[in-house]
Amino acid sequence: MPSKLAFLQALIIELGLYTxxxxxxxxxxxxxxVLKSQVFLNVRDYLAVRQQGVDALREVMHPSRSALMREIRGGKKAPRKTVKDRGLDVLLVTCYR
Known part of the structure; x- marks a missing residue:
């Protein structure tokens, strides 16, 4: 089983941050x-477009944390259990209402 660090490093590469x-x-x-400060990505969008490559991922990334929170508050979110089961809990953000 790969380590959590190796997984996060792979995620950094996949999202195009390594360059x-x-x-x-x-x-x-x-x-x-690095991921918390530079990646503002809805996990639901990530899972939908990750097979399409880095350009598709960059298109669904938000410019800021607040922009991502607005989308999540609007109802476009992935179930927390699904996110954690896939190891993507580093992409979770807390949205207070």
């Missing part, structure tokens, strides 16, 4: 920090 970084994060904490 703007000198190297991949070497710790779980650093990898989470």
């Amino acid at each position: 703007s970084m000198p190297s991949l994060p070497n710790s779980l904490r650093a990898a989470k920090a």
Whole structure:
């Protein structure tokens, strides 16, 4: 079973963030920090378009956390259990109403 760090590093590469970084994060904490600070992506959209490549993923990314939260509050969200089962809990954001 691959480690959580390897999974997050693969996610960073898949989302096209590696090109703007000198190297991949070497710790779980650093990898989470990169994803939390640069990736504002609805997991539902991610699961729908991930097979289409980096360009499709970049199209569904939001420019900011608040833009993502507005979409999620509007009802377009994936069930938390589905997200956690797939290991994508790093992409979860907290939306207070």
